Amino acid sequence: MWIVASDFDRTISDEKDAFRVREEVRDKINEFSKYWGFFVVTGRERRFMEALAPGLKPTGWVLENGCLILAGDREILNVPPGWFSLRQRVITELKGRGIKFSSGEAILYLSDVLEDDLPRIDGVNFERNRNDVMVLPSGIDKGSGLLRALKEMGLNGTIIAVGDGENDASLFRVAQFRVAVKNAVDPLKSMADLVLDREDGLGVVKLLDMILSGDFLKNVKVH
Template sequence: MVTSLNKVLVVSDYDRTLAHEKDGFFLDDRVKERVENFAKNNFFAVVSGREKRLIDVFARGFTPTAWVLENGALIFVKGEEKVNAPECWFHEREKISSTLKEMNIPYSLGKVIIYINNRKLSHEEISSLNELCDVEYNRGDAMLLPKGVNKASGILKLKEILKFGGLTVGVGDGENDLKMMEVVDVKVAVKNAVPCIKEIADVVLTHEDGEGIMELLDMIEKGELKSSEA
């Protein structure tokens, strides 16, 4: 599938960007409908640190163009799954899990990712982990992934799959969206984004969460959103 250059790919975080915490992170039906209508003529991918099993609950029936989950490690397009991680990672992940147990650090496993909730790791703890492991944070939660696997690498892989050559717009709220912002043409922050995202954004929306996403899609369709390089 070769895309038209005048189409837009929006890559959006999920928690506190697409879905509101006050709604328990369940996706609002109005936002769902607005995004799906946008994706009929453009492209919209959800890029999240969450596992698919949880997304399937929180966004039941939602059909964007693609999902990039586990912070870039898993990509789903039309139901087909692509693993964005080296095969050797799964052996190394066992070693990392054993180390975390020895350090009495609670964790949980996704298909690729290791989650550590409500805890930042010290420099000493990070140095004790496998050298093939990267650590990223999102509002106090730690995520452990293979070196070089993050939202940016997931988005680049998705663009390869879609053969996409148009304008890419990234929208997010948290620290783990910083890598994503490195590989998009237009950086967008929802109103409730943390300061480090707002500081680098080309556009800071006037609304939070899903209301902000709808504001962004209106801007795109009205031709009001321009690349910083334009």
């Protein structure tokens, strides 16, 4: 079984479209999900997915960088015991340092903050993605979130991870094949088995067409 795990911003969606999924991308993912597995794996909150991806029906969602899983009709908070008490400590620290943040259902989001300004608290990880920082429980990331989602849904298969940014590296580490869209950052491209010649959602459409036609393995690097 093929299981595609794809980032959202600048992978499924295009910044030029204000990150709203194009109809042709949505339709291709929905078609693919009838035959194989497709997971949207993103740092985004659920409320943004509802606004930016109406009608998108993947196999499952791994949100907030692995901390929230939507598997069918089940919602799973993928965080360790005591996380919300720990998160409150982070909030107190951030407020004391005058650092602005927003809260998801499980994680915190920061923008344009310097590394030296971040508090150091055991059990807390600050994961950077371009100009943004996500405040997560240690040991939780996109990769671990995807594996938890697959376990919860009883799915096994060959994982193809596709992304564009630094925080997709953890997704690459749990995949058998790693794919970067054309607009990906160079460090991620260097990890990839395949770099697509199209950007964002159009790259994802090309990838899914390769898989559906049986041509995917002809295009990846041989290890």
